[in-house]
Amino acid sequence: MSHYHPLTEQEAIDYARRLPDVFPSNAELSSREIGDGNLNLVFHITDSVSGRSLILKQALPYAKVVGESWPLSLDRSRIESEALVVQEALCPGLVPHVYTYDTELALTVMEDLSDHVIMRRGLVEGNRYPLFAEHIGHFLAHTLFYTSDWGMNQQEKKERLGRFINPDLCKITEDLIFDDPYRDAETNNIHEPIRPDVEKLWADQELLLEVAFLREKFLTHAQALLHGDLHTGSIFVTPESTKVIDPEFAYYGPMGFDIGAVLANLLLNYCGQAGWKSDQADLESFRNYLLETVEAVWTRFEQEFRALWEEKTVDRMARTPGFLDSFLARLLQDTFGFTGAKMVRRIHGLAQVADINRIEDAGVRAVAERTALHIGTALIKHNRQAADIKEMTDLARRAVQLHS
């Protein structure tokens, strides 16, 4: 019989106290549930005597943001903990360390990263993270290369793919990113001033066709083990450090989906900055910083991925001259498309982003939303022609000028 039940704060303390070799016997533990995401409980456990702390993250059997009417498999919690272990092996220091995983309670015990801030919040506050592009480019290159058919034993890859079959969470993405925003779905949450813009998008056949192609890639291209939800709310930062959390959407999918998630969330913040910065020069400078970061993430990723491929690929035929260049050219195109799709879903779909929807002035918010829809839809339509990351940043710059 399963012992699963959602823990109370007191039960979280009792659980933490029983963990071997973590807290001293005289520990004075306190617990606070700090989960601000859409799906899970997160308990922050601290000991006032030793100063030690840790995180207990527990899955709920339903989507917290909606309620019990949206059941979700607890197995996603195992997938998250196993993905963190794979990612830590490939990118030491870039993810929280997992101490242990409890299958019965769907609970991961992990390193406390409270000395970092969630990147979305840091960017909304106007902070800069000079090492972020280098760190996340490295994370993307290493996790995507070494879990793919080019970077690992191809039979083991098939076995590993089986460990990361994640139907419930893939379905969330398939619906919330690649379907609902393109029709009058119940899950949508439309800010009334932009309703005409959204309705125009529903009727745009050229756009719908490209979204259908992107959806096909998400459904069928098992290229690498993705994080699966790599937005700026899943990244902890300081100026010196980057830590990727929350890979519960991990599955084998198209590489461009993870890269696009990072770029989309930088661009969403870019669209929202007029709502956060009042000084024009400061606004300009921060926007430039964000676009430079977009370019730097791709450039760093490409450099490292290329080097890994040239030195380490396990696939003899993939060393054929021209193959890597063609692969990266197609990957950049996928990245454009997924960046666009990840932007559009955050404007009028379920689960929006604070960078934009917390802007108090409805007019300023609507401008930010229109700008994001403009960039997102243009990236989707352009994806199969894209040839240079600068096309993405040029397009973003022009959209802001047009809507200001």
Ligand SMILES: Nc1ncnc2c1ncn2[C@@H]1O[C@H](COP(=O)(O)OP(=O)(O)O)[C@@H](O)[C@H]1O
């Ligand atoms: N390892 C950690 N250290 C410190 N805080 C964490 C850690 N993991 C999660 N949190 C906090 O809990 C919040 C929700 O965590 P997250 O993994 O994003 O949950 P969800 O899967 O529900 O989105 C984060 O925004 C962060 O504030």
Ligand SMILES: CSC[C@H]1O[C@H](OP(=O)(O)O)[C@H](O)[C@@H]1O
């Ligand atoms: C019904 S889940 C909606 C949304 O929430 C997830 O984000 P997070 O767990 O980081 O809060 C994911 O982006 C899903 O698309």
